[in-house]
Amino acid sequence: MSSSKLTIGLFGFGVVGKGLYQVLHSTPTLQSSIKKICIKNADKTRDIPAAHFTTDASVLLNDDSINVIVELIDDADAAFEIVKTALQNRKAVVSANKKMIAEHFRELLQLQQEYQTPFLYEAACCASMPIVRNLEEYYDNDLLQSIRGIINGSTNFILTRIAEDGLEFNEALRLAQQAGFAESDPKLDIGGFDAANKLSILLAHSFGVITRPDTFLFNGIENICQADALVAKEKKYSIKLVAGAQKLSTGKLAAFVLPQFVTAKDDLYHVQNEFNALTTESAFADRHFFKGKGAGAFPTASAVLSDISALRYDYRYEYKKIHHQTDTELTHDHYLRVFVSVDELDKINKDDFEWIEEWHNEFRYSWLIGIIHASKLFGRSWWKQEGVSLILCPDPVIESIDYKKVSRRSLELAGVV
Amino acid sequence: MSSSKLTIGLFGFGVVGKGLYQVLHSTPTLQSSIKKICIKNADKTRDIPAAHFTTDASVLLNDDSINVIVELIDDADAAFEIVKTALQNRKAVVSANKKMIAEHFRELLQLQQEYQTPFLYEAACCASMPIVRNLEEYYDNDLLQSIRGIINGSTNFILTRIAEDGLEFNEALRLAQQAGFAESDPKLDIGGFDAANKLSILLAHSFGVITRPDTFLFNGIENICQADALVAKEKKYSIKLVAGAQKLSTGKLAAFVLPQFVTAKDDLYHVQNEFNALTTESAFADRHFFKGKGAGAFPTASAVLSDISALRYDYRYEYKKIHHQTDTELTHDHYLRVFVSVDELDKINKDDFEWIEEWHNEFRYSWLIGIIHASKLFGRSWWKQEGVSLILCPDPVIESIDYKKVSRRSLELAGVV
Numbered sequence: 001m002s003s004s005k006l007t008i009g010l011f012g013f014g015v016v017g018k019g020l021y022q023v024l025h026s027t028p029t030l031q032s033s034i035k036k037i038c039i040k041n042a043d044k045t046r047d048i049p050a051a052h053f054t055t056d057a058s059v060l061l062n063d064d065s066i067n068v069i070v071e072l073i074d075d076a077d078a079a080f081e082i083v084k085t086a087l088q089n090r091k092a093v094v095s096a097n098k099k100m101i102a103e104h105f106r107e108l109l110q111l112q113q114e115y116q117t118p119f120l121y122e123a124a125c126c127a128s129m130p131i132v133r134n135l136e137e138y139y140d141n142d143l144l145q146s147i148r149g150i151i152n153g154s155t156n157f158i159l160t161r162i163a164e165d166g167l168e169f170n171e172a173l174r175l176a177q178q179a180g181f182a183e184s185d186p187k188l189d190i191g192g193f194d195a196a197n198k199l200s201i202l203l204a205h206s207f208g209v210i211t212r213p214d215t216f217l218f219n220g221i222e223n224i225c226q227a228d229a230l231v232a233k234e235k236k237y238s239i240k241l242v243a244g245a246q247k248l249s250t251g252k253l254a255a256f257v258l259p260q261f262v263t264a265k266d267d268l269y270h271v272q273n274e275f276n277a278l279t280t281e282s283a284f285a286d287r288h289f290f291k292g293k294g295a296g297a298f299p300t301a302s303a304v305l306s307d308i309s310a311l312r313y314d315y316r317y318e319y320k321k322i323h324h325q326t327d328t329e330l331t332h333d334h335y336l337r338v339f340v341s342v343d344e345l346d347k348i349n350k351d352d353f354e355w356i357e358e359w360h361n362e363f364r365y366s367w368l369i370g371i372i373h374a375s376k377l378f379g380r381s382w383w384k385q386e387g388v389s390l391i392l393c394p395d396p397v398i399e400s401i402d403y404k405k406v407s408r409r410s411l412e413l414a415g416v417v
Numbered sequence: 418m419s420s421s422k423l424t425i426g427l428f429g430f431g432v433v434g435k436g437l438y439q440v441l442h443s444t445p446t447l448q449s450s451i452k453k454i455c456i457k458n459a460d461k462t463r464d465i466p467a468a469h470f471t472t473d474a475s476v477l478l479n480d481d482s483i484n485v486i487v488e489l490i491d492d493a494d495a496a497f498e499i500v501k502t503a504l505q506n507r508k509a510v511v512s513a514n515k516k517m518i519a520e521h522f523r524e525l526l527q528l529q530q531e532y533q534t535p536f537l538y539e540a541a542c543c544a545s546m547p548i549v550r551n552l553e554e555y556y557d558n559d560l561l562q563s564i565r566g567i568i569n570g571s572t573n574f575i576l577t578r579i580a581e582d583g584l585e586f587n588e589a590l591r592l593a594q595q596a597g598f599a600e601s602d603p604k605l606d607i608g609g610f611d612a613a614n615k616l617s618i619l620l621a622h623s624f625g626v627i628t629r630p631d632t633f634l635f636n637g638i639e640n641i642c643q644a645d646a647l648v649a650k651e652k653k654y655s656i657k658l659v660a661g662a663q664k665l666s667t668g669k670l671a672a673f674v675l676p677q678f679v680t681a682k683d684d685l686y687h688v689q690n691e692f693n694a695l696t697t698e699s700a701f702a703d704r705h706f707f708k709g710k711g712a713g714a715f716p717t718a719s720a721v722l723s724d725i726s727a728l729r730y731d732y733r734y735e736y737k738k739i740h741h742q743t744d745t746e747l748t749h750d751h752y753l754r755v756f757v758s759v760d761e762l763d764k765i766n767k768d769d770f771e772w773i774e775e776w777h778n779e780f781r782y783s784w785l786i787g788i789i790h791a792s793k794l795f796g797r798s799w800w801k802q803e804g805v806s807l808i809l810c811p812d813p814v815i816e817s818i819d820y821k822k823v824s825r826r827s828l829e830l831a832g833v834v
Contacts, residue, residue, distance in 0.1 A: 128701070128702035133555065134551070137550070270684075284716065286713075288709040289706075289707070292704065292706065293703045299703055301701055302699070302701035318730065
């Protein structure tokens with residue numbers, strides 16, 4: 001469809017859909033127009049004439065004059081059915097639905113190949129930032145060592161308010177909801193699910209690894225309390241929900257979404273409120289850092305728009321790393337340096353630790369910093385229960401331990417001697 | 418040449434060329450190899466067999482089996498001749514030569530169109546960072562409002578050392594040369610010429626404006642002194658050489674490369690040493706920030722490599738903004754808020770200022786902050802002479818002045834009343 005006119009069928013007319021509609025109609029150079037919009041609720045009052053709308057998906061999916069489907073609905077299962085049918089009908093698809101994409105990555109890949117039809121989803125990761133496309137296009141020479149980022153705007157907004165305004169988690173969450181940065185049901189964000197879905201998409205485009213969130217360590221920020229924020233402040237750290245993946249010397253990949261202490265020298269330290277950011281490390285290009293708005297109607301619409309625009313030039317993801325780097329896999333065979341705080345001492349599973357570096361005991365608030373094997377966190381739940389915060393330390397991944405270097409003091413603290 | 422093997426003819430075997438050679442030979446998945454290397458001096462001892470080299474450019478340019486020319490030589494005039502002939506012979510070209518590209522942009526554009534052959538030059542701007550490609554591909558919907566960046570690594574290294582180590586300019590320059598971040602003849606960097614060449618390339622890909630550096634305001638950092646650094650410190654600013662272009666309400670573009678005071682809230686504040694960075698502002702995506710290494714053999718080689726890799730998938734710049742946005746032009750019809758320091762009072766052309774906000778007089782060091790019309794700087798030289806520093810203030814561009822708001826005090830300082 002080189003440089004040709006695009007005729008769009010749009011699913012969903014929420015804030016992003018409306019933003020997109022406005023932009024498309026005010027930018028004639030895009031040579032794209034929305035022919036029909038499929039909505040769930042026909043009774044809602046809309047700003048544009050009723051003739052634009054239908055509640056029947058097949059009206060869009062079977063219309064031969066529509067060559068692009070833009071899918072912007074919430075329901076991941078319904079979204080997958082739409083995308084699947086659209087690709088089978090050889091309509092290019094643009095989507096922002098990270099949950100749907102993460103859950104159906106392999107099937108979506110197959111559909112794209114079978115029907116030779118492009119499926120773009122830049123808006124699904126870090127909203128406005130061209131992250132997927134850069135990982136896909138630019139870092140394609142087997143040289144990427146790690147990616148690390150703040151990829152959920154709601155949780156970053158909440159953590160910023162906890163640190164700057166001295167709020168407890170629930171107060172900060174309420175503020176985020178008032179500001180429109182968190183859903184009325186915020187579980188997907190604050191439980192880390194949204195970031196985990198995004199990381200699983202990024203893993204495919206960074207390292208060629210297709211995996212679901214349940215294969216790597218992840219958690220949210222619900223248990224981060226003001227006392228944790230004060231420890232962070234004392235140590236001159238800030239707490240961020242960091243999604244990361246890094247190649248170990250074995251060639252395998254350590255990946256996780258966990259709260260982390262970051263130092264002022266870390267680029268992620270300066271990422272505040274609803275901003276998202278990603279750092280990449282590669283053998284030759286060294287460190288790169290991208291920052292931009294990771295939430296909001298217009299930033300998301302802008303990414304959708306860029307995908308639509310790319311379709312005009314026949315752009316599609318080549319998935320080069322999936323096709324060329326078939327040997328990379330995730331591992332839990334490494335250690336992590338972690339901070340753990342508890343309201344009650346018996347919530348901590350001390351025996352799981354290799355050793356403990358620091359140990360502080362206060363009334364109803366104790367914390368330790370120690371080294372733990374990742375496999376002893378994966379699949380276990382003591383560190384996810386209420387009243388327990390687990391926060392990664394800076395540079396948390398340790399490939400192997402030299403037990404000779406364990407000081408007597410740390411062994412004592414750990415109760416080893 | 419879709420996914421096909423690339424056979425490369427390489428011009429230049431300096432640090433970047435050597436780095437590229439190593440990477441290509443250690444990454445077989447790239448399916449690219451260097452067939453022949455053209456060098457100037459046949460007598461130098463090389464690390465690889467002499468059979469790889471020639472001093473005759475036509476050996477590469479007329480070899481039908483070579484489908485890609487990689488041009489990595491210093492001499493801009495010789496480089497242009499090589500690139501021109503290569504494109505005429507329908508060989509794709511990758512170059513890192515910003516001076517050559519800035520000086521011959523229009524001809525190079527014509528050659529690409531006439532011979533339908535791609536010419537890529539990601540490494541020419543900000544070395545390792547995918548800036549050209551992102552401006553070209555992602556921000557292509559007429560919505561970009563401004564770009565601002567630190568696009569010369571040598572000068573940023575020098576400015577960082579002046580600020581952090583309390584050095585005078587010449588000492589910091591020597592340090593940069595020792596660290597390999599400045600050429601033995603550093604004029605191109607410290608005089609702002611290199612950044613100006615890069616800005617002129619960025620203007621084409623950001624706003625579709627083809628222009629030479631002599632059409633916008635630019636200067637380097639040679640006159641920045643320790644006393645200026647102390648003023649900056651007192652005001653909690655840092656001094657950066659900033660290249661910027663921003664759309665005015667008239668639709669015209671204010672563009673310049675000048676030293677600037679930046680505040681701690683500005684993302685550019687945290688860009689230290691040889692790092693480069695670019696911020697973009699657009700109507701929908703809002704602010705984006707990219708940071709990465711802007712100098713060095715491997716970061717540059719990595720960008721060259723990404724271009725080579727892109728050629729395998731028939732990538733070429735579409736120059737969409739040049740073709741679609743033909744009406745954008747540069748203007749000097751705006752005001753700038755500037756800091757000017759002088760070692761001798763009579764070096765300052767006070768009459769050029771609309772008004773003066775601050776005025777400080779010390780022995781052999783005086784400075785002012787004032788508003789000046791950009792046209793009163795363009796083409797004049799008093800502010801470029803030895804002993805005079807001109808540094809933009811934060812948010813320096815002022816579209817129009819409300820003279821009623823000029824305080825009596827500032828008029829007095831300016832000698833108006």
